[in-house]
Amino acid sequence: MRITQGTFSYLPDLSDAQITKQLQYAIDKGWAVGIEVTDDPHPRNTYWEMFGLPMFDLRDAAGILLEIHNARKTFPDHYIRVTAFDSTHQVESVVLSFIVNRPKEEPGFRLVRTEEPGRTLRYSIESYAVVARPEGARY
Amino acid sequence: MTDAAATDTTLATHVDPVATTGGVDLAALYRQSGVGEVMRQLDDELVGLAPVKSRIRDIAALLLVDKARHAHGLGGGAPSLHMSFTGNPGTGKTTVALRMADILHRLGYTRRNHVVAVTRDDLVGQYIGHTAPKTKEALKKAMGGVLFIDEAYYLYRPENERDYGQEAIEILLQVMENQRDDLVVILAGYRDRMETFYRSNPGMASRIAHHVDFPDYTPDELLRIAELLAARMDYRFDEAGLAAMREYIALRVTQPHFANARSVRNALDRARLRQASRLFSAAGEGETTPDRERLMTLSSEDLRASRVFQGGRESAITTTHH
DSSP states (O other), X not given: XXXXXXXXXXXXXXXXXXXXXXXXXXXXXXXXXXXEEESOOXXXXXXXXXXXXXXXXXXXXXXXXXXHHHHHHHOTTSEEEEEEEEOSTTTOEEEEEEEEEOOSOOOOEEEEEEEETTTEEEEEEEEHHHHHSOXXXXX | OOHHHHHOTTSOSSOOHHHHHSSOOHHHHHHHHTHHHHHHHHHHHSOSOHHHHHHHHHHHHHHHHHHHHHHTTOOXXXXXXXXXXXXXXTSSHHHHHHHHHHHHHHTTSXXXXXXXXXXXXXXXXXXXXXXXXXXXXXXXXXXXXXXXXXXXXXXXXXXXXXXXXXXXXXXXXXXXXXXXXXXXXXXXXXXXXXXXXXXXXXXXXXXXXXXXXXXXXXXXXXXXHHHHHHHHTXXXXXXXXXXXXXXXXHHHHHSTTOXXXXXXXXXXXXXXXXXXXXXXXXXXXXXXXXOHHHHHEEOHHHHHTSGGGGTSOTTSSOOOOO
């Protein structure tokens, strides 16, 4: 199951040229671009591992693309996303985020039904990959 | 509006050099690029340096012709524009390198008009594993523009085999080779030391297409530089002052630690000091406040007080002659 999340979740994965254009847009806006990595892509897992520090003082997207290539080489079978942080007062949050790398095989999620008193059912989702193996060996 | 476009009144204000002639109008391409203006500025603001200017002109021509070829569907690939500037101290290497970014940007070779100037300290780390991130950081910052490495020969320290400089060089080489479209690297340094550097790093020498040598300035050029620098600071020499400057240069050239334009600039700074104290003590002796003219003028006594005229070296630890 192909996991989608972030700004361009409705699109096929972006090519490097498309990524470069998006990143250049972020740089021109003055946003700090960071790279994050995880092997636990649960939709409620907002805190991914940072891959190096956010890149604050770059002028051109080629520098970030270099770092993305580096991240892909280090974590070929992890989810990698880039985030753009807008530090403007009262915004101060991530304003753009999209996935730039995904594992070759994505087993997907299953629906977990938990019985509660009085025939109540609570639903949650659970990743097959996360349950099957420990962190670092999941994909 | 330029003459060619003015004669053809049917054209819109924006002249597309490809569409208008069927072929490619190099002259229109040249005018549009604004290179002419850059070259004129270069001629105005940098005295001498004929070989350097002609090399820049060659590069400009190549990039324009490449554009024209591209319009005809002729390939060729982006030319490698990594450069090496060698020359004695004070010959304008840094000044030209900083200017280069502007030129390459106007020619459309680099995407951004910025220079990241670094030295050994910014590239080479203190301990194992420190160098690569530092070098990559500098490279990432420079992407899209020009990376200027001043005193590049310091990167390689043959006397210490565990020096991390070699690691920085290897990362540089890799990026210089693989990301030619993203980055122009300019190395600068004194001639003899850079030659040693290239001899011990043949990979570096072969990846740099343009080795530009900065010649020493002639005394006449140095005098023009002095006038230019003075004018930029709103000073000027009176007639005796100019003669004194000419003499000063003739003497200074023969002395040790001569650093071309930098020596001239230092002499000028010291002359300003002497002019200031001259005016100040004149005011103490009851003279009227100096007018605009006097505030601007550097005269011969401001220069002739220099130790250079007494056979000593400026700003050196020499015994003063009385």
